[in-house]
Amino acid sequence: MTDNISRRDWLKGGSAIAVAMMMGSRANAQDMAVPGWVPTPENPLRLSSNENPYGISKVARNAIIDALDTAHLYGRRASQNELAEQLAEMEGVNAENITFSGGSGEILKTLGLITAMEGGAVLTVDPTYHGLTRYAIARDVPIIHVPVDDSMTIDLDLLKAAYTDDISIIYLVNPNNPLPTIMEKTKLREFCIEMSQKCLVFIDEAYHEFVENDDYATMVPLTATHENIVVARTASKIHGFAGIRLGIGYGSKKWIAKINEYMTGSTNHLAVSGAKASFKDMATQNFVRRKNQESLAIVYKLFAKHNVKHVKSNTNFLFFEAGMPTSEMRDRFRKHGIAIGREFPPYTDWCRVSMGKPEDMEYFAEVYEKEFT
Secondary structure (H helix, E strand, O other): OOOOOOHHHHHHOOOHHHHHHHHOOHHHOOOOOOOOOOOOOOOOEEEOOOOOOOOOOHHHHHHHHHHHHHOOOOOOHHHHHHHHHHHHHHHOOOHHHEEEEOOHHHHHHHHHHHHHHHOOEEEEEEOOOOHHHHHHHOOOOOEEEEEOOOOOOOOHHHHHHHOOOOEEEEEEEOOOOOOOOOOOHHHHHHHHHHHOOOOEEEEEOOOHHHOOOOOOOOOHHHHHOOOOEEEEEEOOOOOOOOOOOOEEEEOOHHHHHHHHHHOOOOOOHHHHHHHHHHOOOHHHHHHHHHHHHHHHHHHHHHHHHOOOOEEOOOOOEEEEEOOOOHHHHHHHHHHOOEEEOOOEOOEOOEEEEEOOOHHHHHHHHHHHHHHHO
């Protein structure tokens, strides 16, 4: 490489090296759309972690490449402020109501740490995503679980009945995970307002962008008007930043300051730069949503054909009855080069499958029919 070729020119020049650096070699991509790729137990089709199979958008990739020119510098606060202003305008809050983290998991763990340091218990449901509760349990925080209702939806009345003065945080995931159900927006809003007078109400909205359901609404606007409501979002799902890491926290000035005080990590300059482009890129988001619906339709058709009980999805994954221990179904799928989700007690004979590309889900359906019918 000659001295008169800049790093940016090299990276944006369309070379195979640049593409491999930023996105990984397509020859090693784990999806059925790649001609000649054969999934194996050692290198399986990844339908286990609710990842975006299309990766980051081209505009986000280019923004990250541009940001490399200043990646060696500390104190890129101006870039974070720009993203905060951008998201504030989108969500109807103020920039002071927003903080960033290295993935939303850092916000979840920080709230678990605050609970451990300041005292109190966590009230949540079972099953749900355990990022906060696992961290809190390891620090001897009491966890009170209530079950979901018969439709596998979070029962807000049961949560209210379970509340005691020992509770310092109510933790909800909406849409839930592994159950891809939502809480009805009006009832959830009333619950958040009422219970935030007693403790912190924390809602994890990791799958917010995938919801296409009129009964759903984000609780982000409440964070600007009610002190004890916090919402977390992530760029890991629809934006494909799972390996880049960017979480977003929305809350009152009090809670944003407290989260920032306890958070031990820092936000990645490249992630922030990419996110500023990705959040504006509605064309790519709409594409991912459309392809996600195509993939869901393939699996719905499979399950209807074989009368498989399942939960209608508001996310990029499905939860279905296996008819056998989860571990057994996982092992049998893995034999065919498909990785599906882990066991989620108490539903130890149900499975979670993430949506890959439509081609991936056609292969999933082929294996299901071969192995389980």
